[in-house]
Amino acid sequence: MRIIKTAEITQAVKKMCIDANLYLADDMKNALYTACEREENALGKKILGQLKENLEIAGNESIPICQDTGMAVVFVRLGQDVHIEGGSFNEAINEGVRQGYTEGYLRKSVVNDPVIRKNTGDNTPAIIHVEIVDGESLEITLAPKGFGSENMSRVFMLKPADGIDGIKNAVLTAVKDAGPNACPPVVVGVGIGGDFEKSALLAKKALTNQLNSVHSYFDDVQGDSTAKDVIPDNTYLTKLQKDLYTEINDLDIGPGGMGGKFTCLGINIEVYPTHIAGLPLAVNMCCHVNRHVKVTL
Amino acid sequence: MDYKINLPFTEEDIIKIKGGDVLYLNGTVYSARDAAHKRMYDAINEYLEKTGKKPSEITSAELFENGVTPIDLKGTVLYYLGPTPAKPGQVIGSAGPTTSSRMDKYTPLLLDLGLAGMIGKGRRSDDVKAAIKRNKAVYMGATGGAGALLSKCIKSSTVIAYDDLGTEAIRKMEVENFPVTVLIDSEGGAFRV
Numbered sequence: 001m002r003i004i005k006t007a008e009i010t011q012a013v014k015k016m017c018i019d020a021n022l023y024l025a026d027d028m029k030n031a032l033y034t035a036c037e038r039e040e041n042a043l044g045k046k047i048l049g050q051l052k053e054n055l056e057i058a059g060n061e062s063i064p065i066c067q068d069t070g071m072a073v074v075f076v077r078l079g080q081d082v083h084i085e086g087g088s089f090n091e092a093i094n095e096g097v098r099q100g101y102t103e104g105y106l107r108k109s110v111v112n113d114p115v116i117r118k119n120t121g122d123n124t125p126a127i128i129h130v131e132i133v134d135g136e137s138l139e140i141t142l143a144p145k146g147f148g149s150e151n152m153s154r155v156f157m158l159k160p161a162d163g164i165d166g167i168k169n170a171v172l173t174a175v176k177d178a179g180p181n182a183c184p185p186v187v188v189g190v191g192i193g194g195d196f197e198k199s200a201l202l203a204k205k206a207l208t209n210q211l212n213s214v215h216s217y218f219d220d221v222q223g224d225s226t227a228k229d230v231i232p233d234n235t236y237l238t239k240l241q242k243d244l245y246t247e248i249n250d251l252d253i254g255p256g257g258m259g260g261k262f263t264c265l266g267i268n269i270e271v272y273p274t275h276i277a278g279l280p281l282a283v284n285m286c287c288h289v290n291r292h293v294k295v296t297l
Numbered sequence: 298m299d300y301k302i303n304l305p306f307t308e309e310d311i312i313k314i315k316g317g318d319v320l321y322l323n324g325t326v327y328s329a330r331d332a333a334h335k336r337m338y339d340a341i342n343e344y345l346e347k348t349g350k351k352p353s354e355i356t357s358a359e360l361f362e363n364g365v366t367p368i369d370l371k372g373t374v375l376y377y378l379g380p381t382p383a384k385p386g387q388v389i390g391s392a393g394p395t396t397s398s399r400m401d402k403y404t405p406l407l408l409d410l411g412l413a414g415m416i417g418k419g420r421r422s423d424d425v426k427a428a429i430k431r432n433k434a435v436y437m438g439a440t441g442g443a444g445a446l447l448s449k450c451i452k453s454s455t456v457i458a459y460d461d462l463g464t465e466a467i468r469k470m471e472v473e474n475f476p477v478t479v480l481i482d483s484e485g486g487a488f489r490v
Contacts, residue, residue, distance in 0.1 A: 043478075047440055050476075054446035058391075063445040064381045067391040105390055107381040107464050117332065119463045148396045148418070148441060180490060181396050181419035183441035256440055257419070257489055258478070287442050 002136035003083050004297055006092035009140070012295050013096025016142040017072060018104035020291040021064045024055060027211040028187075028290050031265040035185060035255070044260025048185070051255070051288060066289045069106040070144030072097045072126035075205065081136035090128060093140075098122040109147070129201065143208050143292040149186060149285040152178035155200055158279040164236065167192060167281055168244060174283040175248050175264070180257025183287035187211065188248065188267040191282040193274035202270035203284035208292040211266040214241050217273055234271075241269050265290075301474070305372040306413050311433055314479050316488030320437065321474040326416065327368055328378040330395050332465040333458075334403040340365045341406065357410040367458030367467055371411030376439075377418075379464035380448070389454040389470070391444030394418040397436070401425050408432045416477055420490045430485035437477035438490070450475040 024032070032055065036048040058065040074093055086092075101108055101123035110124065111117040154177075156170040171190060178186070191202025209215055214237040244267050254260030265288055274280060302310055304324025314320060329337070344365045345352065361369040377397055381390030397417030404415070405428035413434050418441040421429075429436055439447060450472050458467040480490045 050440045050443045050446055054440075054443040057449070058445040061445070062384075063387075063448060064391040065445060066442050067378070067380050067393050067444040068395070069381060069391075105382045105384050107379065107390070109379075109464070119465075121463070151396065179420060180438075180441075181398065183418065256438070259489065289442050 001081050001083055002079070003085050004138055006084060006086035006089065008297055009084075009089070009092040009138070010096040010099065012140060012297060013074070013093050013142060014100040014103070016140070016293040016295060017097055017100025017106065017144065020142055020144050020293045021069045021104065021106055022062055023059055024065065024289070025292065028265070028288065029055065031211055032185070032288055035262040035265060039255065039260050039262050041254055041258065041260030043258035044254040044256070044262065047254075047256035047258055048262065064106060065291075066146060066287070067107055068109065068146035068148060069101070069123075070146045070291070071110055072101075072123060073143045073145050073204065074126050074128045075141040075143070075208065076128065076130045077133045077139040078130055079135035079137045080132050082138055093126055093128055094124045097124050097126045138297040139294065140297070141208050141292055141294045143204075145204075146287060146289060149178070149182040149287045152182040152285045153203070154283050155196065156281045156283075157196065158281050160277070160279050162279055164240060166279065167240065168247065170281050171244055171267075171283055172247060172251070174285065175253070176251060178285050179253055182285045183289075184253050184257060185255050185262045185265045185288050187286045187288070187290040188244070188264055189284035189286060190244075190267060190269045191272075191280075191284070192269065193217075193272040193280060195275065195278070195280055198272055199280035199282035200284070202272055203282035206268040206270040207284055207286050207290055208294075209268045209270070211268065211290075212241065212245065214238055214269045214271070216271040237269060237271060241267055304374055306374070306435070308433075311413070311435060311483050314435060314482060316479050316482045316486040318479045320477050320479060322374070322472055322477060323474060324472065326374045326376045326470050326472055326475075327457075328380070328466075328468040328470060329375045330377050330379050330465050331399055332462045333467050334400050334407075336459060336462075337366050338403040338406060341410075352406060352409060355410070360410070370407055372413045373411075374414035374416065375407075375412060376416040376470070378416075378468075380454075380468075381444070381464075383454070387448075389448050389451050389468075392448040392451055393444030394439040394441055397421055404428065408434050421481060426481055426485055426487065429481050430483070433483040435479060435483055436481035438480045439475070439477050447475070
């Protein structure tokens with residue numbers, strides 16, 4: 001058994017809040033820079049140039065990349081042999097968010113109630129998802145989520161008969177409906193399977209994965225007691241990912257909605273087994289400021 | 298076309314600029330987003346109820362003088378913005394546009410009272426488009442996600458009302474060569490929205 005102090009968690013979360021809002025991960029940054037070079041539409045290219053310059057100013061002068069510094073979404077993978085000491089685990093995370101958003105001069109964007117809407121003043125509470133895993137380490141992924149893109153996200157309860165074409169149509173519908181509102185070029189997080197809420201969680205989690213990747217439930221459980229004949233052949237997923245990337249970028253929404261071939265910088269897919277009667281699909285939209293930082297304690 | 302514009306807009310400028318034009322704005326704009334819009338909108342409606350007047354019977358100056366709205370909306374440009382806090386030595390923090398459609402419910406009333414321009418991002422409702430045309434106003438888009446860059450064009454910023462709303466307070470800001478694209482012009486001509 002390993003002991004982890006809550007103070008360490010608070011410290012890590014605080015630093016992650018600040019870092020995530022000032023610097024993008026290399027995969028996001030490279031995708032933006034590549035788009036900036038390759039965009040052919042003059043207006044779209046101009047927008048990408050502004051976004052590139054914006055990113056440089058943010059990093060050099062410690063000004064948040066976007067004024068919407070998000071609601072703090074926290075994915076925790078907690079080793080089952082870890083003992084948390086020194087107070088409440090959730091409070092340790094919220095205290096990290098509180099300190100990060102205050103000391104980092106980040107925007108406090110959380111209201112106390114969806115109807116009453118009084119600002120909580122410190123960007124808490126965070127949205128915390130905990131998964132218990134093997135081992136004795138604690139992995140924390142912090143993903144501050146802006147709501148310009150969040151508001152354009154969708155859940156579709158498709159029918160099994162809709163199949164791959166139904167999935168494609170739904171994703172393209174979500175991206176078209178989002179149009180200029182979600183601050184394109186976007187990153188599209190797609191969650192397929194599970195149930196109603198699981199699909200949404202998969203889509204959000206997908207956004208934290210390597211850009212332009214696919215990941216399935218069975219990628220993590222291969223080799224255990226699961227019968228080999230139920231492990232799906234995921235070749236179709238890689239093709240779906242590539243096809244959607246192309247089809248989204250053929251929509252000509254373009255950077256800032258100004259037209260061009262970079263409507264999305266990437267699409268990430270997460271898949272989970274589902275029920276015989278269903279094909280849940282969630283599309284979590286994110287702008288190019290797809291922030292996520294991970295630490296392992 | 299690219300134009301350098303001094304605010305407030307002249308009637309000539311408003312008529313000249315068309316959807317797709319790029320403007321570099323110089324002068325005063327006020328920040329107002331969801332909560333500030335709701336507060337002004339509710340206060341105006343309360344005033345209408347109290348006085349028994351119709352919206353067509355009131356003026357922006359009357360609302361301002363009676364303390365109903367904290368600014369005189371006539372000729373004003375609103376920027377849909379909730380910035381990050383300024384660090385010591387900074388004028389303002391990150392300061393890019395928020396999605397305009399959330400303000401659609403409140404906007405036709407403000408336009409009918411003389412609001413001249415709005416800076417935001419994304420689509421507007423048909424009601425807003427009609428009100429822009431009816432009142433010869435203009436809707437402009439700034440680049441979403443470029444808050445650090447855009448903050449450089451803001452030369453001063455003072456909270457003038459609704460301080461309790463934090464980032465959603467109304468700020469009076471002086472901007473210099475603030476880049477926007479005309480998305481809906483005074484004739485209702487829309488560019489990619």
